[in-house]
Amino acid sequence: MTVNTAPVSAGEALALLRAAHAAQGSGTLTAAWMLHGRPGIGKSDIVAQLAAETGAQLYDLRLTTIEPQDLRGLPFYDHATRRTVWYRPEDLPDDPARPAILFLDELTAAAPSLQPTVYGLLQERRVGRHHLPASCFLVAAGNGTDDGAVAYEMGTALADRLIHLHIRAEPADWLARYAVPRNLHPAVITFIRTRPDLLENSEDALRRGLTIACTPRSWVRVSDILKAIPDPRLRAPMIAGTIGDAAAAEFLLVAEEIAATVQVADLLEASKAKRPDLYPQTMTGLTALTYALIGAADAASLPKVIEVMADLRHLPRLRPDAPFARLPLAELCTHGFELLIQKALTTGLTEAFRSSAAYAEYRAERQAQGLE
Incomplete structure (x- = not known):
């Protein structure tokens, strides 16, 4: 599938994310962002620079290296309440007082079994009963299927949860x-x-x-x-x-x-x-x-x-x-x-x-x- 939006340079993408981060901080816009671009074009650097500029703690999750339970957590049986309790992973932000950026890298290369869990993060800002704090800014990134990298087609259910930026190399x-x-x-x-x-x-x-x-x-x-x-x-x-x-x-x-x-x-x-x-x-x-x-x-x-x-x-x-x-x-x-x-x-x-x-x-x- 083609990313049908006008391409932007890495500098323009950084400026857009700066504005979006500020808008989320003021409570006027909350959204999840998707950076499309060829391998090596600088998508990860953009997110790292945004984190450095804003003083946000960067949670960098490479989705090709994790399983659904790495996001959902592990179940534990609570005998007192006779319920299953989920121990969530430490890789998700939970401090409402500290700005954070959750970066879901290699989204388009993630295993299909992981995508339903990611949907919850991107659309509802939660996994199970754990909700991301309002201070958490969400960014994903990935390559296209025609970029020579491992990638799956992005379905409409996932694409609809994101604001898409198509990054090009601009000398x-x-x-x-x-x-x-x-x-x-x-x-x-x-x-x-x-x-x-x-x-x-x-x-x-x-x-x-x-x-x-x-x-x-x-x-x-x-x-x-x-x-x-x-x-x-x-x-x-x-x-x-x-x-x-x-x-x-x-x-x-x-x-x-x-x-x-x-x-x-x-x-x-x-x-x-x-x-x-x-x-x-x-x-x-x-x-x-x-x-x-x-x-x-x-x-x-x-x-x-x-x-x-x-x-x-x-x-x-x-x-x-x-x-x-x-x-x-x-x-x-x-x-x-x-x-x-x-x-x-x-x-x-x-x-x-x-x-x-x-x-x-x-x-x-x-x-x-x-x-x-």
Whole structure:
């Protein structure tokens, strides 16, 4: 069956769930939500981020690993009352004073025998005599039957109990919302910025009968490999085993160029007079440098990072012998500052911008050009 609703990015899905969580907290909307999307697209990350933002305790139930009694509990015969008493599991929220998120992951892969129990949770917010507290927010997630994962068709009885969000991989959203804030390796960020079609290609891989596909989750793993394995000969087959040999061959060319030309530590340590000689001379290298500077920015380094970022737009004048005049460096500088300011706002480091002469000069130039 097709999920007949317009797809949304992961960032949009998170914003929708934020609004729904706030509405439930105010008593204006109580509903159960279903996140549809291909494997590795970031459904679990969305729910984890929502829990972190709201301070809610996350109950993460992988429905493919449990039986009906794991939700219903175990029966115990009470001789005094001559009744069967059910001991409910500890994996269900019960504290009305503490916000909680109950995440029913892999819903579409759950055994059919488990679904009646799940229906009660999603529609009536209860299992047996145990009712979920009003402070519990309900989210489910799963893959479709055409995604190459284990999945059953979702029946109408289950589908009718949910508000459905169909999540797609959107490169700009993933870079801004996830990759840059999580400080993924600059080579990964730069590559996806130039090849957004390779952020997620599982549909093409399925059509061609390939086991390995590119997904947002696999690119996070590639970033981890680059940071953990310094020997290029060892990490090359690891990366190929993560995103497939064709994507890996193209990516490794970019990664090698970046490794050879991007020297962030040297730039930050160099004097202002020597810095121009240390900038990469290709757009790929300069883009990677921009993201590397953002990743390196902290309370100690941010003043120097601002200076190095600001000088991007002056490279044609500082290095007339290099091919900088043909590159869109003003746009790259602006993009870099937007992301750097966003990081400073979230980490409480905005004072460095207020006291930076380099940033004041940059702002004055933009104002003179009518850009601010």
